Amino acid sequence: MDDTATNGATLSRSPAGTSVKTAISIENLTVRYGEFAALKNLSLTVADGELLTVLGPSGSGKSTLLNIVAGSVFADEGRIRFEGLDVTHMPPHKRRIGMVFQRYTLFLNRTVAENIAFPLEIRKTDKDIQKKLVAEALDMVGLTAQASRYPSQISGGQAQRAALARAVVFKPAIMLMDEPLGALDRALRKTLQYEIRSLQQRLRVPMLYVTHDQEEAMSLSDRIVIVRDGKIYADGPPRELYRSPRSTWGANFLGDANCLPTDGVLNHGRVEVADSQLVPVSGQSSGSKKSSVLVRPENLQVSRTSGNNAEFKAEVEWVEYLGPFQKIRLKCFGTELVAQVNGQSGDFAKGEHVFIGWRGEDAILIEQD
Amino acid sequence: MSRSHILVRIAAVAFVCAYFVFLLAPIVVMVPASFTAHDILSFPPDQLSMRWYSEVLNSREWLDSAAMSLEIAIVSMVIATVTGVLVGFVVYHYGPLGSGLRLLLLSPMLVPHIVVATGLFQVLVPMRLLGDPWVLAIAQAAMALPVTVILSIAAFDAIERSLWTAASTLGARWHQITIKVMLPIAATSIVASLILSFENSWHEVTLAVFVGPAVQATLPSKMFSFLLQESTPALAAVSTLLLVITLVCAAILGLLSIRRRRNEAQPTSEEP
Numbered sequence: 200m201d202d203t204a205t206n207g208a209t210l211s212r213s214p215a216g217t218s219v220k221t222a223i224s225i226e227n228l229t230v231r232y233g234e235f236a237a238l239k240n241l242s243l244t245v246a247d248g249e250l251l252t253v254l255g256p257s258g259s260g261k262s263t264l265l266n267i268v269a270g271s272v273f274a275d276e277g278r279i280r281f282e283g284l285d286v287t288h289m290p291p292h293k294r295r296i297g298m299v300f301q302r303y304t305l306f307l308n309r310t311v312a313e314n315i316a317f318p319l320e321i322r323k324t325d326k327d328i329q330k331k332l333v334a335e336a337l338d339m340v341g342l343t344a345q346a347s348r349y350p351s352q353i354s355g356g357q358a359q360r361a362a363l364a365r366a367v368v369f370k371p372a373i374m375l376m377d378e379p380l381g382a383l384d385r386a387l388r389k390t391l392q393y394e395i396r397s398l399q400q401r402l403r404v405p406m407l408y409v410t411h412d413q414e415e416a417m418s419l420s421d422r423i424v425i426v427r428d429g430k431i432y433a434d435g436p437p438r439e440l441y442r443s444p445r446s447t448w449g450a451n452f453l454g455d456a457n458c459l460p461t462d463g464v465l466n467h468g469r470v471e472v473a474d475s476q477l478v479p480v481s482g483q484s485s486g487s488k489k490s491s492v493l494v495r496p497e498n499l500q501v502s503r504t505s506g507n508n509a510e511f512k513a514e515v516e517w518v519e520y521l522g523p524f525q526k527i528r529l530k531c532f533g534t535e536l537v538a539q540v541n542g543q544s545g546d547f548a549k550g551e552h553v554f555i556g557w558r559g560e561d562a563i564l565i566e567q568d
Numbered sequence: 569m570s571r572s573h574i575l576v577r578i579a580a581v582a583f584v585c586a587y588f589v590f591l592l593a594p595i596v597v598m599v600p601a602s603f604t605a606h607d608i609l610s611f612p613p614d615q616l617s618m619r620w621y622s623e624v625l626n627s628r629e630w631l632d633s634a635a636m637s638l639e640i641a642i643v644s645m646v647i648a649t650v651t652g653v654l655v656g657f658v659v660y661h662y663g664p665l666g667s668g669l670r671l672l673l674l675s676p677m678l679v680p681h682i683v684v685a686t687g688l689f690q691v692l693v694p695m696r697l698l699g700d701p702w703v704l705a706i707a708q709a710a711m712a713l714p715v716t717v718i719l720s721i722a723a724f725d726a727i728e729r730s731l732w733t734a735a736s737t738l739g740a741r742w743h744q745i746t747i748k749v750m751l752p753i754a755a756t757s758i759v760a761s762l763i764l765s766f767e768n769s770w771h772e773v774t775l776a777v778f779v780g781p782a783v784q785a786t787l788p789s790k791m792f793s794f795l796l797q798e799s800t801p802a803l804a805a806v807s808t809l810l811l812v813i814t815l816v817c818a819a820i821l822g823l824l825s826i827r828r829r830r831n832e833a834q835p836t837s838e839e840p
Contacts, residue, residue: 271733291736303834304734308752317748318738350835358835362734369739377730 220247220282222373222405223268228277230263237263239429240277245373247282248403250396252416255426256452264426265377265409270294281372297366297404301378303358305350311361312337312346318369336364339398356387363395367402374399376408380415388412392419413453417441425449446566447491455496457536460567463490468559473532476511479559491567498561499538501527501547502554509554515547531555595811602804609801620805630790630806637787640705640780641769647709648765652716653758656724657750660732665721677714684711685778692779704780708772712765719764723757724750756824763817771810 223245230238237260245251255261266272268279270291278287286294305314315336319329337343340360345353353361359379366374379395380388396419399406410416416423417437425432425440433445441453450456459472463485469477470492480492502509513531520542527538527547538555547553597611602620604613624630655673659665665673676684688707692698727750735745751758776789785793791806 266733269733269737271736290741291733292739292741294737295739296737298734298737300730300734302728302730304728304731305835306731306735306749306753307834308755317735317740321739321744321748353835355835365738375737 221245221280222247222249222282223407224280224283225264225268226278226280228264228267228279229275230260230267230272231275237429238267238274241426241429241431242277243424243431243434245405245407247405249421250399250406250408250419252408252410252420252423253426254410254413254416254423254453255432257411259426260429261409261411261426262377265375265407268373268407269296269298269375295369295372296375297369297371297373298375298377299359299362299366299379301381303350303355303362303382305358305361305365307350310347310349311342311353311357314350314361315365315368317365322369332368336368339367340364340394355383356391359383359391360394363398367398367404371404374404374406376406376410378410378412380412381410388415395419417453423453425452443563444493444565446568447493448568450491450493450565455537455539457494457496457499458491458565458567459494459532459534461490461492461564463487463564465564470564473534476532478511478562479557480562480564481560482564485564485566487566489567490564492562493565494536494557494562496526496537496539498557499536500556501529501538501540502556503545503551505554506556508556508558510556511554513553513555515549515551515553517549518547529553529555598804598807599811602801602808604801604804607800609799609804620801621809624802624805624809627802630787630802632784633787633790636701636781636784637770640701640708640786641766643702643705644708644712644769645762645766647706648712648716648768649758649761651709651713652720652761652765653751653754655717656720656754657746659721660724660727660729660750673717674714676711681711681772681774685774688775688779698779699781699783701781704775704786705769707775707779708769709765711772711775712768715764715768716761719757719761720754723754727753756827760821760824763821767814767817770813 221244223243225241225243228238228241228243229236241260241264243251243264253261253264263272267274270286270289274287278285280286281294305311306317309317312333315333316329319332324332333346334343337346340363342357342360342364345357345361350358350361359382363379376395380391383391392415395408408416408419420437422434422436423440424434427448433440433449440449444450444453444456447456447458450458459478461470461472464470465480465482465484466477468479468481470480470490472478472492478492500508501513511531513529513536515527516530516535517528519526519528522542524539524542527540529536529538536555600613601609601611603616603618604610605615605617605619606613655665664670684707688703689698692700692703697703731749732745735749740748771788772786773788773792776786777792780786780789787806787810791803795803
């Protein structure tokens with residue numbers, strides 16, 4: 200998957216078949232902090248109008264990547280191009296980027312409207328046009344009523360909306376989001392996620408969005424790039440990354456996963472796992488001794504009676520009831536498995552003996568790290 | 569509350585009261601004494617008059633001294649504050665100062681003025697710089713550095729690190745960020761720093777007496793030599809005028825701290 204990105208093609212094909220420009224192309228980027236390499240020969244492209252999320256655990260190098268694109272950190276090796284133009288050594292103020300940060304970065308001595316006007320003021324935009332653009336931006340993020348308030352007089356959610364308005368008011372060529380919702384509570388995060396996404400689609404501005412929240416990444420993105428230890432671990436649309444992760448690490452990182460180690464030798468649609476049990480799986484033999492059967496919790500079926508897709512004996516260890524669904528931790532094949540079943544279906548009790556199983560097409564073989 | 573507790577409390581209150589009486593008594597005596605009509609300092613004055621104020625305000629000598637003090641105080645204030653702000657920028661961009669550098673910047677607070685004054689005296693004599701107003705201004709600025717540096721570091725440390733990057737991505741160049749973003753945010757601390765370093769020089773005696781201009785001395789230095797020769801109520805009048813200036817400075821500082829509390833808060837986390 201890394202290879203397609205490395206080519207850094209200036210033209211790629213959108214799903215609709217029309218050709219789209221590459222907004223950002225990062226080629227063979229390496230950044231070192233002393234001995235430690237934060238990014239190792241990383242290549243990546245963002246298509247025009249695309250919302251690309253860079254997802255990774257803390258310390259994976261995702262913030263460094265964003266800072267490189269912003270121009271506040273410079274690369275040791277590699278190039279960055281915006282729409283073909285080499286910006287590797289260009290200072291941030293010339294890059295035409297709209298950036299929103301995790302921490303509050305409004306200017307505390309300016310009102311919301313004055314904050315939004317700042318980039319226009321710097322560009323010496325005509326006063327009347329400034330007023331019009333600021334009013335539009337305020338309206339876009341729903342802060343018209345708060346225009347003359349100071350940052351100390353608004354809430355955290357409003358502050359991030361104002362920061363968003365300030366970042367788009369000068370019509371930047373690209374947008375960078377550095378965990379913009381990190382400081383907000385869950386319910387607010389959901390609303391703002393939706394607003395950011397619809398704003399991005401309305402403006403059709405390419406957006407590079409960094410987060411460590413996989414749910415946020417899944418719900419927002421056209422495409423997700425998972426960064427691990429300074430390298431791209433996986434690159435693809437959310438569905439693809441969730442359904443066919445490259446390895447057990449990725450399966451666990453993006454959602455919950457049941458991974459059963461196996462030798463990967465397929466026989467009549469089954470592989471052997473612990474306790475010499477033969478479990479169903481789709482696809483072909485992996486050809487690697489270090490493989491795992493991946494079954495997502497929502498595909499694991501739990502039943503009181505043995506049946507077609509409930510053939511293995513298991514013991515309920517813990518039930519976590521979450522309303523719309525419940526998570527059941529089970530002991531089976533000498534390990535712990537998680538099943539996610541409908542909240543309305545039968546209530547299982549701790550210690551109960553049940554049968555579990557899954558359809559062959561719901562399990563795949565993946566590499567084990 | 570136990571009995572010993574109450575006793576400790578009473579002792580503490582008594583100590584604080586005594587402390588303030590001791591501090592304020594000279595002022596209580598000096599101000600009324602300045603309004604006397606007589607030729608000698610007397611308290612309480614039996615006859616009120618503005619005689620000594622008009623004497624001081626019409627005296628070439630006092631006014632020249634005041635002008636000299638003012639010039640030196642302004643130069644000293646600018647040097648100390650600008651240096652403080654520059655240190656603030658360094659801390660903002662590169663993190664906390666090393667302990668050696670910090671100690672160096674704060675050392676004027678630890679070294680007695682008289683030690684600095686005698687040391688400077690011995691250095692300045694062979695250089696023929698004794699009595700140079702510029703030298704005095706620089707020396708007083710150095711003595712004010714601990715205050716301006718501490719104020720400035722506190723102000724710049726409180727500024728969010730990504731604010732610079734934010735302003736920069738919005739199109740601002742370094743000088744625009746400095747003038748339009750950083751300095752306005754640090755403004756209260758900078759003004760406080762200006763006032764305190766001005767005050768520091770304005771009422772500084774030791775350095776002024778030892779290495780300051782002799783003929784046209786600064787006001788505190790002139791008051792000191794005046795006091796050695798004669799003690800007319802003119803001295804009380806000058807003291808009262810100095811006191812008024814100090815009170816004005818203190819009032820500005822007080823107002824600043826109110827403004828600061830109101831305007832420099834981050835957005836709240838709760839939603840309305």
